[in-house]
Amino acid sequence: MNTVKTAMTNTLRHAKITPHLSAARGHANHGWLDTYHSFSFANWYNPNFAQFGALRVLNEDRVKANSGFPTHPHRDFEIFSYILSGELTHTDSTHQKKGTTTTTTTTTAEESESELFCRVRRGDIQFTTAGTGVTHAEYNYGREPVHFLQIWATPWKRGLAPRYASGRYGDDDKRKGFVSLLSPLRGGPDATPAQEKAAEPTIPGTIAIHADFVMAAGIIAPGGRFEWVVGANATGATKRKVYVHLPMTKGGKAKIRLDGREEGVLVEGDGAFVDGVNAGDKLVVESVGDAEAEVVVLDTA
Template sequence: MKFQYRPSETRGGADHGWLKTFHTFSFANYYDEDFEQFGALRVINEDRVAPKTGFPTHPHREAEIFSYIISGELSHKDSMGNVETMVRGDIQMTSGGRGIAHSEYNDHESKQTHFLQIWALPSQRGLTPGYYTRHFTDEEKTDVLKLIVAPVGTEGVTEEREGKSVTPIHSPLHFFASLLSPSTNVKHTILPPTPASRKPDEKLVYVQLVQSSGYNTSKAKKDGQGPLVKITSRAGDEVTLGEGDGVFVRGGKVGEELAMENVGGARGEIVLFEMDA
């Protein structure tokens, strides 16, 4: 495996007043030729939306778009007739396919909304648009790496609008989350590629430590008071993430392990993406 560390402060983004956002990949007015996408992963925006504001109705197509709610409330409305208010633990997947339009608002009177907005490229074009919601409690994610999203066709994944299964996605992408306590570790084992993989002997992984303690455009604090997640491979590669930091992992082989240990002083929220190369 080969690690590429991405410090939080090198992410793109902006403070628009009503919206404070970080961009892991090129988005809106932020462009970096080195960070346009990673496998099927095209967008990870860490957004904070002020009360009574949000994103007005806008179109999407040929993208799998999902929101992972960290705190606050997010109200969704779309051209398929779906109306939903999401809270912490909720995940909402919109399969854009041939085209949809939606809006996302923080309708709360006083509380900010903090969420990850994630886009992935679909495995095929021209899909019928779809909408799915799931809920995963903090208990389900505490000190384990919980599978949240998996490709359609994966055993146990159903395409019901609501349900108890893992969230379906029409993309070769798995998404995991963990609430990791201090002095605790979890391990991720590289999964087999999807049948359509062009490089079946190589997998991609991206891990990010959510910036849970508050909006901060400076270098992630690593004083030991907050969460610090040390990530190591069996071959000895190692990196330590502060809040907002991420690491791109290339060259993963099926069955290899990534170990993640919280060496800091507070619980941290980890998100992990695994994709075909």
């Protein structure tokens, strides 16, 4: 069994790293849904875990086969699901295909299987700008449970026009380094109608989000290390915050260490608040467990 070795010299001495342990999350098991809340959600409220920059919700959900979330409304949030395993079918109130589909150089995206829904699988993201209001449903029609992260970010303005997008990002690329999945809409809070319609992201190949917010994922082999460049070289505020999450995908065998710090060691289900960092800083993430670690990075102003 691998053990955590003596910590390497840290490079972010000015940063504060505060673990958010899995056991401190909210948890509810509804039978069809087993869910963990990193931030206050539904009937679970903790003032210490209310919001971090634009990041408002991070739920790690498992939904059983032939069950799911019935039609329900949302407004004025950027809402996205990142699929870890299984498949999830998304339907919504627009009854049309969902905006744009993003691909990487090594995979092809899968378009909606009908005009009325979008099916997402391992490595996919389904993204919604709720804006002035949408209703949608998410259902697992597969034979196995679906395991995914549902994340909400607070947009830079209210009353946006609803928009949908989906994208697939291959594991091979994530094993080479962190892959950016979402980045701010080019044009920012003052984007023109043409920029809104084009939905061009600041980072090519990502999905555009209405927030100073970047999401990335990487799969790090045991003994490996990736560097996350704070801000991802995207336009935005210089002073930043980074939330790192290690999903529960390897039966407890995955483990990571942040910035070479012993207090920065995270096991599956844990997260960490990285505060006091600046755009361009480099956060080192090491895999120090017995299985590869799928690491999600949420970088916000």
